[in-house]
């Protein structure tokens with residue numbers, strides 16, 4: 001590329017030697033007045049021949065491939081031709097003062113700027129002198145005696161020129177170096193990252209502003225320090241051999257994240273990349289690029305914390321717990337001790353959540369976490385798995401009694417009531433315990449087995465702890481088998497309904513029937529609801545199964561009617577999950593419409609405890625069902641709250657007295673307290689307009705007793721066990737016939 005002419009002028013002027021120096025050089029080259037006279041004499045003869053000398057000169061340059069590339073641009077070449085021509089015009093003009101010198105410098109610079117190396121430039125003089133020798137000889141044929149002195153004078157001026165050419169190259173590259181250094185200093189000083197130069201043995205030599213800001217030292221203070229004064233002792237252990245390798249040339253660069261100790265005592269995270277500048281020389285120095293990465297590290301640590309901790313309680317989560325279990329197992333393998341895993345969940349958490357709201361549930365969880373932390377040793381880990389599930393890990397356990405003692409301590413701690421939103425809550429819990437190595441060799445198996453033990457603890461009445469045993473696994477397996485079978489029970493047609501007649505006590509007539517579910521998987525025994533309803537509840541399968549029950553029972557009601565039986569009432573049980581399922585009323589309406597069953601002939605049975613969990617929303621659901629004309633009964637009355645006054649707020653039609661209550665009242669005579677209470681309950685229920693149905697009537701004595709108390713209806717084995725629909729039809733026809 002062509003250099004800017006005004007820039008060339010400026011630079012050439014800056015490079016000008018003093019007049020005295022010019023004179024000194026000419027003196028040294030022995031340029032005399034006689035030389036000048038001889039050159040002036042040849043000058044007019046030489047001028048017309050110069051174009052061919054210049055053309056030959058550039059032709060010669062272009063014979064070298066490396067120079068051809070530099071001269072390929074025609075504009076550049078023309079300009080150099082032009083410069084060269086004006087140079088030659090002055091070469092023999094005999095005036096070698098400042099203007100001549102400035103012009104020489106300018107020509108030299110122009111060549112330097114296009115990248116022509118000095119060796120080519122100086123070499124070109126040989127070409128000139130070689131071409132000019134025979135040319136002079138030819139032009140001075142008439143005075144051969146003057147040829148040699150003239151040629152000698154030309155050589156002196158050419159040598160003067162060569163010196164000036166070398167000056168341009170040397171001064172130009174010095175200036176470029178100065179500019180590049182200035183640029184480097186600017187970049188070094190203002191760089192957004194810390195930069196430093198260190199000696200090969202790790203002493204700080206220079207540091208930029210950013211690095212000084214990062215570490216808080218002045219450059220002077222840093223110069224008196226060694227790199228080991230800035231890194232933490234832990235990091236120096238890794239850095240020391242790396243520094244040696246860099247200094248010895250075994251390593252070119254090393255990049256590491258490490259901690260620096262700042263002047264104010266803070267420890268910060270930096271990323272330092274150190275490069276050896278002359279890895280194989282004896283005066284190797286190191287350049288360090290230092291980035292403050294504390295913020296990023298903090299984010300990473302926060303993310304790491306989030307990924308390994310429960311957001312609500314700050315306790316360890318499953319990932320961290322499993323990590324700690326692996327460490328504890330490795331340690332126990334060496335020490336011969338055991339590891340205990342205590343899996344616990346709260347016994348009434350769902351009720352708390354449903355009745356007091358999720359915010360209260362969260363506060364209970366946080367308080368439980370706090371109590372658990374208080375109960376364990378520092379070496380133990382308390383983790384939360386979400387919901388109301390917690391796990392305590394006890395490493396280095398010499399005997400399992402210690403795990404049992406902790407489980408008891410936890411049970412006691414959680415039994416203490418806590419005040420949540422003004423309510424006293426005692427969540428209580430059940431605990432399952434598994435031990436390494438007895439119950440599993442890794443964290444996942446230990447967890448699974450602690451969970452199985454927890455399941456057993458709950459089955460045993462909650463509020464207790466259980467150690468894992470082999471049989472529990474078998475039970476868990478049974479449960480899993482049941483669960484997977486139940487998933488397909490509806491589509492495989494394995495569900496059946498039995499109907500237990502409900503009797504009007506005054507007339508002895510069958511006035512309805514309760515639909516009771518049975519499951520008969522192909523090739524297996526009949527399974528009773530107690531064995532699978534809770535699984536259906538937990539898995540949510542109760543929703544489709546419940547709809548099947550309702551649809552089948554309503555269809556049966558219509559079928560009986562069509563078969564000539566009176567308009568019997570059919571009673572269907574609703575579980576807690578079904579009752580809370582959004583859209584329950586719409587589902588019931590759909591089934592009634594699809595089957596043609598009159599709403600008033602369907603009775604839905606709900607237990608008291610289900611209503612009490614969330615009384616307000618329960619009242620709304622019941623109201624919608626009642627508005628449709630569906631009959632509503634409280635099932636198992638006498639086993640829960642047994643508060644008639646509380647039940648007033650619900651639009652219910654009937655009260656079913658639980659069979660345990662029926663059994664108890666019937667064991668005493670009418671004049672004892674139980675009898676009086678039963679009489680009062682029935683009377684009170686009647687005063688509220690409720691029909692009273694007694695369940696589990698097994699004897700004539702019980703029937704008579706209830707009849708005497710004016711109980712309205714009854715069901716139980718005394719009248720009939722639950723039976724298939726056709727059997728009930730026969731029973732009805734037989735009963736009618738015997739009247």
Ligand SMILES: Nc1nc2c(ncn2[C@@H]2O[C@H](COP(=O)(O)O[C@H]3[C@@H](O)[C@H](n4cnc5c(=O)[nH]c(N)nc54)O[C@@H]3COP(=O)(O)O)[C@@H](O)[C@H]2O)c(=O)[nH]1
Nearest residue numbers: 516517528529530549573574575635696697698716717722
């Ligand atoms: N959500 C649903 N729950 C259901 C459904 N079908 C039944 N169930 C509930 O399962 C529990 C056990 O029911 P089951 O084994 O059918 O027992 C019922 C009767 O057989 C039994 N009964 C009736 N009379 C007597 C008797 O004189 N003595 C005696 N020992 N037992 C008797 O009582 C059960 C009926 O109880 P209840 O529902 O409270 O009226 C049971 O809780 C069922 O509710 C279903 O489809 N969905």
